[in-house]
Amino acid sequence: MLSFVGLGLYDEMDVSVKGLAAIREADLVFAEFYTSHLAGATPERLAEFYGKGVRILSREEVEVSPEGWIGEAREKKVAFLVGGDPMISTTHLDLRLRALRMGIVTRIIHSSSIVTAVSGLTGLQNYRFGRSTSIPYPYVASGKRIVATSPYDVVIDNLHRELHTLLFLDIQPDRYMTVSEGAALLLEMEEMAGEDRLKRGLGVGVARAGSDDAVIIADWLPRLADRDLGGPLHVLIVPASLHFMEAEGLVTLAAAPPEILDEAEP
Numbered sequence: 001m002l003s004f005v006g007l008g009l010y011d012e013m014d015v016s017v018k019g020l021a022a023i024r025e026a027d028l029v030f031a032e033f034y035t036s037h038l039a040g041a042t043p044e045r046l047a048e049f050y051g052k053g054v055r056i057l058s059r060e061e062v063e064v065s066p067e068g069w070i071g072e073a074r075e076k077k078v079a080f081l082v083g084g085d086p087m088i089s090t091t092h093l094d095l096r097l098r099a100l101r102m103g104i105v106t107r108i109i110h111s112s113s114i115v116t117a118v119s120g121l122t123g124l125q126n127y128r129f130g131r132s133t134s135i136p137y138p139y140v141a142s143g144k145r146i147v148a149t150s151p152y153d154v155v156i157d158n159l160h161r162e163l164h165t166l167l168f169l170d171i172q173p174d175r176y177m178t179v180s181e182g183a184a185l186l187l188e189m190e191e192m193a194g195e196d197r198l199k200r201g202l203g204v205g206v207a208r209a210g211s212d213d214a215v216i217i218a219d220w221l222p223r224l225a226d227r228d229l230g231g232p233l234h235v236l237i238v239p240a241s242l243h244f245m246e247a248e249g250l251v252t253l254a255a256a257p258p259e260i261l262d263e264a265e266p
């Protein structure tokens with residue numbers, strides 16, 4: 001049996017009771033922390049709380065050669081731990097399908113996800129979100145700094161449809177992207193496209209969702225690029241036109257500039 005267990009949003013206490021039982025009864029416990037990770041817990045604290053050793057898998061072991069550890073689930077109870085909900089904004093469906101092809105029984109134990117948490121924390125309605133996307137760190141190729149511009153295209157496409165955009169921010173082994181860096185990169189992409197829509201638009205940053213010191217800030221994107229929301233993880237939202245209650249939510253919950261109330265839709 002292979003159980004995909006969601007760990008929730010912030011620390012070891014966020015796993016569900018069902019998820020904890022699955023971890024405790026597992027013969028082998030694996031985890032990946034490259035799609036998301038629990039910023040409020042160390043691997044040691046997780047292992048201590050679960051009462052189990054946890055082997056952290058590399059991206060390659062998950063995406064390129066997972067047959068070995070998945071194969072253990074033929075004879076043993078294997079738990080695979082993932083931050084947030086295990087199937088949301090990950091490619092772990094691939095693992096589940098591989099396991100099923102190998103004749104292994106699978107189950108998913110869901111958990112809270114950043115995808116739903118942002119609606120609760122910001123007041124932005126979940127049914128008004130369009131396609132989400134990720135902002136990667138720029139990289140250098142042939143001595144040139146390369147900035148991927150596809151996140152900007154997704155935002156603009158959603159704005160044309162009057163839909164909000166959720167932008168996941170890059171996580172790398174030695175750094176995580178902040179709301180400020182994400183906002184600055186979006187503005188840089190816009191400048192490369194010769195446009196100026198986002199320069200005049202609102203952004204909403206969420207830091208450490210699920211923790212007691214979560215920070216939610218809404219501001220004009222150029223100003224958001226200068227804001228410090230503290231420690232990880234961070235996520236960014238570019239809202240479309242706002243319903244009046246959403247605008248009121250952002251002013252009250254995220255200290256948005258009050259003038260957004262003037263343009264909100266009744």
Ligand SMILES: C[S@@+](CC[C@H](N)C(=O)[O-])C[C@H]1O[C@@H](n2cnc3c(N)ncnc32)[C@H](O)[C@@H]1O
Binds near residue numbers: 167
């Ligand atoms: C690729 S998504 C994976 C989502 C995860 N499976 C889930 O259901 O929550 C991970 C991204 O979501 C954002 N994120 C995840 N947890 C967060 C948290 N607690 N607070 C703020 N942002 C978070 C970060 O931008 C991170 O890079």
